[in-house]
Amino acid sequence: MSGLSRRLEDVLNTRRSNGLYRHRIELQSPQGSRVRVGERNLLCFCSNDYLGLANHPAVVAAMQKGAAEYGVGSGASHLVAGHSSAHAELEERLADFTGRSRALLFSTGFGANLGVLTGLLGRGDSVFEDRLNHASLLDGGLYSGARFRRFLHNDPTSLEVHLQSASTDGLRMVAVDGVFSMDGDLAPLKELAAVTARQDASLMVDDAHGFGVLGDSGAGSVEYADLGEQDVPILMATLGKALGTAGAFVAGSDDLIDALVQLSRTYIYSTALPPAVASATLKSVELLAEESWRREHLKALIQRFRVGAGELGIELMPSETPIQPIMLGSPETSLRWSESLLRRGLLVTAIRPPTVPEGTARLRITLTAAHSEEDIDQLLDGLNELA
Secondary structure, X not given: OOHHHHHHHHHHHHHHHOOOOOOOOOOOOOOOOEEEEOOEEEEEXXXXXXXXXXXXXXXXXXXXXXXXXXXXXXXXXXXXXXXXXXXXXXXXXXXXXXXXXXXXXXXXXXXXXHHHHHHHOOOOOEEEEEOOOOHHHHHHHHHOOOEEEEEOOOOHHHHHHHHHXXXXXXXEEEEEEOEOOOOOOEOOXXXXXXXXXXXXXXXXXXXXXXXXXXXXXXXXXXXXOOOOOOOOOEEEEEXXXXXXXXXXXXXXXXXXXXXXXXXXXXXXXXXXXXXXXXXXXXXXXXXXXXOOHHHHHHHHHHHHHHHHXXXXXXXXOOOOOOEEEEEEEOHHHHHHHHHHHHHOOEEOEEEOOOOOXXXXXXXXXXXXXXXXXXXXXXXXXXXXXXX
């Protein structure tokens, strides 16, 4: 047996024995409150399609029309020959919607965060990140070559202590999630923005799970915190969650976007999103702007679930977002709960290390505007049997 074969066998056996082995679920249906897995129709509570737009007829039609107009693939990176009118229109619409000077499309959210941090930071700079940031922010900070520090979760005082003790040479950047993807809690953006301003640092917010859901218009956690471009110079958000399509964007000043076009390797060397996806996303943004009832309905479902879980004696984490985790501790318990719910026709994913810290395995329940009150009650019935 070769060294590689031994390594792979050891890794896989260890994952299996620790309850950490991962596998994929294969859907035979579009995203929605109900999905088909094999021969079973399941009520789904683990999708990030927060507004129920991934299979919206108008979004599907817009993508079909975009494919008829532009073809299936973009054919090249944005800087070669892959940048279409659909891309340009979407960038303008996203900048306008978020109240920013300009926006820049990326093929993935992971690529956007890596592209920003590795493009703008280097040796001699410093980056400060929340301990529970998404892997893409953490990896981007580590790969950038900048001095890397992690502060206590959602603790502006901890951040300020790190900033005060760090070198003042070079660029000093603070990067946080607006909504933390595994806990569902919000970053204290007002306080963090105040700290970064006092300490001559710049704030970057990854709003993958807040964009489309939070704020009066749905522009996300930065809008929810009543902050603007001056307070948060770098805003990243994804298109594959609340908007139901794919890709991501970074929004900010003219100079920021110009610099990323010159410096961001994940932008320069990645094939552009298919133009048809941009066309579909334009329709999603339109629906987001026009159909505020989706956010209101989602908010009501979140409240119904939290009240119902409390009545069952189930302790939830402090989240006002569609992400409603139930902390169970061990991977084995999380898997057992997930499998038990699956037998009842409820699809809820068990989240285990290393996605979350050791000892914090959980069920990550996500609610969407496509769910009904009856769906929430069915989930609560399933949890009641477990609790």
